Amino acid sequence: MNQTEQSSVHPDPSTQQPLEERVNNRSHRPDSDAFRAFMAANWAPSTAELPARADVADHAARRRRAISEQFKGERLVIPAGPLKVRSNDCDYRFRPHSAFAHLTGLGVDHEPDAVLILDPTDDGAGDDGGHHHASLYFRPMAGRDTKAFYADSRSGEFWIGRRPSLAEFAALLGLDTADLAELEVAITKNVGEPSVGGISIRLVRKVDENIDALVDTARYNTAQDPDNMDFGALDAKDEKLAEALSELRLIKDAWEIEQMKVAVAATAAGFEEIIKSLPRAVAHHRGERVVEGAFFARAREEGNELGYDTIAAAGNNATILHWNRNTGTVNEGQLLLVDAGVEAESLYTADITRTIPVNGTYSAVQRKIYQAVLDAADAAFAVAVPGRKFRDVHVAAMEVLAAHLQEWGMLPVSAEVALSVDGQQHRRWMPHGTSHHLGLDVHDCAQARAELYLDGVITEGMVFTIEPGLYFKEEDLAIPAEFRGNGVRIEDDILITAEGPVNLSAALPRTPDDVEAWMARLSS
Template sequence: MMSAMSDRQPTLPNRQTPFSEAFKQFIAQGWAPHDPVLPAPLPAAGPARARRDAVSAQFPGERLVVPAGGLKIRSNDTDFRYRPHSAFAHLTGLGTDREPDAVLVLEPTDAGHEATLYFKPRAPRDSAEFYADARHGEMWVGKRPSLEELAALCGVDCAPVEELPDRIRKDAGTIPVRVVTGVADGELAEVLAEIRAGLDAEAAEAVAAADTELVVALSELRLTKDGYEIEQMREACRQTADGFAAVVADLPEAVRRGRGERWVEGVFGLHARHVGNAAGYDTIAASGEHACTLHWIRNDGDLRPQDLLLLDAGVELDSLYTADVTRTLPVSGTFSPAQRRVYEAVLEAQEAGIAAAQPGATFSDVHKAAVAVIARHLEAWGLLPVTAEESLGEEGGQHRRWMVHGTSHHLGIDVHDCAQARNERYRQGTLEAGMVLTVEPGLYFKGDDELVPDELRGIGVRIEDDILITADGNENLSAGLPRTADDVEAWMADVWAGRRA
């Protein structure tokens, strides 16, 4: 990777080559003019305006500051791929690779709030930024939008980010300011610290509580998806199903190559990057006993024909909405009797959880329904030291040795969406039409678990689907992927037959 003068690393004398005056004059010449036609609004622009109106109604008379966040260093002067903060993306409609360090400000007015998006627009071609700034320059990161272009895209008035400090300072003593915390850095963080300096302990505590209230409100705003979001989730699930099919098609090659978990991760990642932004989270490609590690993302193991592959993966679209799907697949294409026994128990538990995901039920009802089936099977197999009923009681929990995690989480623009919502709105909250949640029970029998019979050791199974709550029930958004053991085997055979054809 090449380097130039950059505000990320202002003093790198061993890597900088000075620019001559002749070069500066020459580089500014001979460029075609920028296209004067403004871009069409993003599909999310209209829904984002409605979301801003909803936030405005909750906090009248207050200045609301929602940063996109900046680039994060991966190594020295190289950064991780940029992704804006989810609250910022939700309120602006701007998705992947859009405007590091941008800040959305909702300024209070008599009619509610006026939104302004502060960011760094592209520089003219006769400026040093154009050719010498590795963080913002067009030569380095591509053509940035103008103020007018970004305003046309997202339907929000735009201003240079250099004007933001004065906006934040203006009337800061009389207009309450709430900020999405943990995101601001650089000059914005300095200005916020400045206007809040000198607060006594009680006032500082009140300010922190006000910021937290905004964070919670923006998280809870995402609990119920609008029509645009629901269609994005459907599309993410459709693309994820195609990605799983691509993995199955290449399983023989993954076995042959060795280190097949990495091959699986790579195949899915290629598909996700091609059709969307990326995988929505680190893919879990867990073969054999690795499937008994819930968040196995090292993906450095071999695939063996006698093993299962637990693939937990989702495509994140350019809009940043992601699927989150798990299928447990026999690498050979056929479940062994022991594998099928575990698989069908987990599938029964998932069916119970999906059936419980109804409008008016509580979020925790889904887990209770699924785990009751898990406990019943564990009792029938002679693994529980108590009855299933006792294990499910408050003083029990023995079944959690083999399913330690919860069954569900909200899903959307984050894979674990709405994570800052209050417990009474989340775990104890009532399910409503428009909510999207996962249903993902599992059973995990580690290879060194001496309480488990030999034929079950090293088997890990999870089945996960993305469920939309509807007015009269639910819709399985990821139903395009087979779930029963027979259907999984038939699907894999069809995929391989198609590849050979």
């Protein structure tokens, strides 16, 4: 092979197009001077009217004020996160990090790469008498006289539509706003050891790797002894911020409670669509996908998205706790367990489970299992009152389930022994927890300390689930044959008030008789 032939087979790497630019090879984009000039001309002006201040703005300001109290004198950096690639040059729909959404009030998909910074001030000289001044940094929409307007498929208005301007977001949220181009200086200015007049940073990590790198570099470059930096201590500082932001969401404010009601109402409507879809699901070779699709359509119509991947599990699949492949059939005589939630435009989500008989009527053994789970849920509701411990909800449900399992002859020991710390045999058929907090995340407040979560006191304003279940697998030889292949879970979303729990999802039937009547009505 001569040199010319060799170079045609193995081209000089220095002349090759960078990988990140090759995604544009699939289409030809005009780039002449004449085209650019023509594209920049003759566009109607954008409206100059600023939006009214959003209802959430004052609530978000109070949340920032509460965090400010805990971290005086420190810069707090809360990223929204970047777009995430689904495949090649296609991104997933954007969803900001929940801490960012909570402190700004921004939902939906406005602000990829945005960062909220709480900059320290003198005590009491910050926003609302606090100790920080908040600023939102994001990429403003490119002007129509720029190439990005028509050439940038991730942020150009021609591709993704118009986004609010800096001034519009400032008016909407009651926040100072700034161009993302100024972010590096905003994060790194005056960083250093507090003992010598510098400012320390706390960061919500693992949201945006570019911001992680920027903060880490600033810390290293300004450290008095960078080669002996205690990275464990820095990680602990950042974890403390994540913990505080999570604990801030344990008690919902009035605006959040209304958003939870919106999400629950949309979810209830989605469950009605599931009932209506059952004839088609039974006839389809992947009936679980029919069920999943019926709910998803309502989630997109009335909300932002699903709060989490829907579990649509028929027959033995209902005994698989996180079955969300949803590839199975839906057959007459089976139970169908659906665990689903609509995420509202504000990003607050519901989380509801109902277990229904595919043919509209529970068999005797299905009704027996269902009633046991309902009894456990009702016992949990009874103790979900202000002043009780959060863990009491689970204990109450387990006592009821263990009693039923003993009655059915399934426990190898007494219910009392099973409920002891050294027993727990009943958990073979109910291995998950009975409750979790709910809000911006389906498992909200997950970074909160155990003493405020599992061992926390139930308090007015909390929103959490109650979701006992029993799961009897086909292959489980420890139980009578007639129980096998049936899984039941009943999950409701409750709001704690001074008077006790309010079932936000009460519009969806819970008792077996009511479920059967509901299905008959929707099927007629």
